[in-house]
Amino acid sequence: MLQVGINGYGTIGKRVADAVAAQPDMEVCGVSKASPDFGADGAVRRGYTLYSAREDRVSAFRKAGYEVAGTSEDLIAESDIVVDATPGGIGAENRPRYEAAGTPAILQGKESDSLVDTSFNARANFEDAEGAEYVRVVSCNTTGISRLVSPLEEAYGVEKVRATLVRRGGDPDQTGRGPINDILPDPITVPSHHGPDVNTIFPDLSIDTMGLTVPTTLMHMHSLNIELESEPSSEEVRELLAGESRIFVVDDGLAIDGTGKLRELARDRGRPRGDLWENCVWGESINVQDSELYLFQAIHQESDVIPENVDAIRAMTGLAGRDESMAMTNESLGIGL
């Protein structure tokens, strides 16, 4: 059984841990956290062995009543592979530690592509990660775009993507993040860094992105314009996307008017944490005029990269090929709405 260590047990890390634990071919050998707050409590309750990010915090964990099996260094040593889900920038700091320990590692979207052998999206470039030692699962927004571009590129060819990314200000538990009553061009410069990030997956794609930040916590929203190389009907595109396992085409009859009702649907379906691993594309919004496709999609920032991390583990370790891995991940998590 492949032993997977989770270094950084926050929004992303705790979900990766649960997803790994749900797989038949791997298990969580431990999770590492920086402080003994309610997240630590949650880890223990789920039965994960707890490690302290830093040596000098071990006593704080013990004082708070948590047993810790060691530090992140220890976790790295004991793992066959590590998923690093520490805050942006810490992954880069951790990179030499993985190297020193000879442990392959997956970094997350905020880290630089230059630190890894390849950036990764299961649907788009699983093969590039096969056998790689260091892989970066691209950010929630880039994952969302990649899943959409992949089938469109294959079916029709993509001339150009123009995207406005309306991003949530913070996750539901991130008290300190704003804005409260504002719309921010973020970054102000156009095109934003998101386009080049997509190019780490599709090097030749012509894509321009504009970023905004708004005072919400539930999901990002993408307003998309995609010039295709051929002229499918809106209906054909809708069917193509509905055929993708990690895209949920929202049916008109559901009367879902935004991200609040989408997350409510996930709660109704009994999804763990109310997660929506799939891109949520409003069927009604899909519109092809001449060869230009328009659509809205909502992206659950907390969870869409989770299945990608699981698949990246399989790609790197050779546990399975793309289709088999995606199918196993989908099946075990219950992906598909």
Place this chain on the structure above:
Amino acid sequence: MLQVGINGYGTIGKRVADAVAAQPDMEVCGVSKASPDFGADGAVRRGYTLYSAREDRVSAFRKAGYEVAGTSEDLIAESDIVVDATPGGIGAENRPRYEAAGTPAILQGKESDSLVDTSFNARANFEDAEGAEYVRVVSCNTTGISRLVSPLEEAYGVEKVRATLVRRGGDPDQTGRGPINDILPDPITVPSHHGPDVNTIFPDLSIDTMGLTVPTTLMHMHSLNIELESEPSSEEVRELLAGESRIFVVDDGLAIDGTGKLRELARDRGRPRGDLWENCVWGESINVQDSELYLFQAIHQESDVIPENVDAIRAMTGLAGRDESMAMTNESLGIGL
């Protein structure tokens, strides 16, 4: 097996349905909805028999692909007891229908106390509902206050309650509700109607309440001042409350700074829909000075009344007494954090 009909399958109704389904001594004989949106889809997926609120909507349900077993009238006829979770005011309209069918019914907090034999909170006045035909489970806020006052009254006597209720503007899926960037005295007049509502449970309690509405969706927050008849220490009160099955005393070490992290804790614990059936009282906030107790508690408006509805069913039908019923409900739902 007691057949429970759920008339009105929205925020409250769908949770009551799931809670009833989880009990060993009752089952959901059907749920009724006004329109065939994603809520209907959820009901069907959970295996509940669907009824249309109105005859003239049956075709709309059928057109949307849903089988309906009849109208609310039919559901009422087939149920041993009905939980009415329709929007405020509709319960009053439905009241004669229950009478005509001879079906006992539970109304929710927005309906008038004058429509029922008794208002209800399991901890405070279970006995009053025993054998009653019409019972009203008090509102989320009144439920939250009742659970707190009950043990305090028993242990120390309560001289007076002064409460500021800072209420969420809407539930997460209520797109149309505001405010967006405002704090509203709601109502402007003081004391608010909430105090008299608490008096439907504790007729002799001296209580003054002030209501505010703010732009959030997660939970209400109560800022409480309670004059006691004796002078327990803060620590004693903390232990008393920690001993209540439907009160969760938030431990300081968890580092939970507000409603966002509370709901995150619920998600971490794998709670269905991330629900928090318990009053959440910050342990650190509990402070007794002379005989005045201060504390903050957060109330999950979508879910705290759910166990109360289940217990009301048992009280009315005689399935069990207070302690047995509360224990069964707690056990089956997993109440207690």
Place this chain on the structure above:
Amino acid sequence: MLQVGINGYGTIGKRVADAVAAQPDMEVCGVSKASPDFGADGAVRRGYTLYSAREDRVSAFRKAGYEVAGTSEDLIAESDIVVDATPGGIGAENRPRYEAAGTPAILQGKESDSLVDTSFNARANFEDAEGAEYVRVVSCNTTGISRLVSPLEEAYGVEKVRATLVRRGGDPDQTGRGPINDILPDPITVPSHHGPDVNTIFPDLSIDTMGLTVPTTLMHMHSLNIELESEPSSEEVRELLAGESRIFVVDDGLAIDGTGKLRELARDRGRPRGDLWENCVWGESINVQDSELYLFQAIHQESDVIPENVDAIRAMTGLAGRDESMAMTNESLGIGL
């Protein structure tokens, strides 16, 4: 002196009244309101003669201590021209009244273009309104787009406009509007109705728009992609826009990161009500790649249409031609940042 009646004294009406009062060639002969709230108080303090929208409300105004000079019918009769700033849909109802009284009238953006001789934006089609009896000042969003397209069309030719309109949920005093924590595709269908609305000003323009609504109150934000017929440099476009009197190109050095700081700038400049009559285009965001121009602009929904209403009055009544009117309006209000 031209006598201007303001029918509907709310967000738009009160600003139009103040703007008219600031002109040398026209004056406010009265304002009409539906209810005697703090808006009525404001009207009286500014010295405007008050009229009651409906006969049966006159007594309510009197009871509240306000003198009313009559009803909207009376105001219409006494005005040389009326600016109708009633809520969307009421303008259509009022249309026959203006006709009956022989009083020319200006309707606002929510009313249908089919009710008027022409839709109007001063910069783009002042001439079309010259001598017209019924004119519609287009909505805040359409006004914002028209001001931008006009100079671009003249200087470079416009091939196609693609716009994502991220709209504020409500004005600061609209307590009842949401959403609270949501991003809504609004409408879900793409392209939205905004494009055709722009076509009432530029009939031949190719434009696709996508609408979203977010929980803010300060300004709308437009994320724009404009294909030009020639290839100016980013710097040239920036200079072109900076030369427009009703466009404010936000300088990088000001360190303005969103709509909050923009409105703060307006407050710092002593603007009445903190209004921003100008489109606010972030200079740093202006980017031309090949012949595609990208930029972000913020639109103050409460005030950008105000100078347009004043200019429409002059166009309809022949008080002045386009350049003279716009100059007078700009000068008297202090437009230009």
Place this chain on the structure above:
Amino acid sequence: MLQVGINGYGTIGKRVADAVAAQPDMEVCGVSKASPDFGADGAVRRGYTLYSAREDRVSAFRKAGYEVAGTSEDLIAESDIVVDATPGGIGAENRPRYEAAGTPAILQGKESDSLVDTSFNARANFEDAEGAEYVRVVSCNTTGISRLVSPLEEAYGVEKVRATLVRRGGDPDQTGRGPINDILPDPITVPSHHGPDVNTIFPDLSIDTMGLTVPTTLMHMHSLNIELESEPSSEEVRELLAGESRIFVVDDGLAIDGTGKLRELARDRGRPRGDLWENCVWGESINVQDSELYLFQAIHQESDVIPENVDAIRAMTGLAGRDESMAMTNESLGIGL
């Protein structure tokens, strides 16, 4: 003419500068800022001489096109008195500089009472600041409570104050502040530090405060319970408060339901920056039961301390006594709604 230096030209500093400039007996000799953003632009446009907070930033100001007359040290040397409106904590760092220069100074609410001769509220303890060298104008919340307690104490005697302070998360231009969708007990411990702060003005007052933070930007809201030593009627209290120059009793007929409409009223009245220097007490909320007074008041955090700073200057320098000073400040600013 008294030369007043403003050290720290942000939310509070820019308003103090404008207020000082509006007085007949003092003038602004300069304002100091840390960085050359749009605030610097505003200072220059209003004709204030600009100083750089730090020597090593002078060149940044010059590069951005601003003339600076020197550093904060220079400003302190040239001022007869300085109003320090730097961010919390910097005032304490600046304190020795004022001492070294022999320049009296006013600090703001976030600084410690121990740094000054007295804390200050014009209505409550003007006399304590007469002739003092270092004075602290208490925070926006404490100012709001002091203005209310003062007349109540004089007229009826105050037994005890219990206050829940529902605070705005950030000012409108503070992009980085949250929360977005949360209600935070802040601090979690009860009573909060606000009570002791009020005791710097009323040493013997019995007061307990509870603090909350919510996602709004416009005003704080106080939910108050005040035990009086006698039993006035609600009407008497209303008249008492209406007689206070810095309290605005909101009339029921105005139909003002919250902070959004209050600020709209200020905009309607032509207030600079839409400021509300007065406590805003809802008349309808004033309720005395036995000897307990309840009421809601809204406090405009950006502006209520401004007149207090002006009065503190006069108290310290002997320019005028309490009544004369308050009258001059009120008259020059236009206080009183």
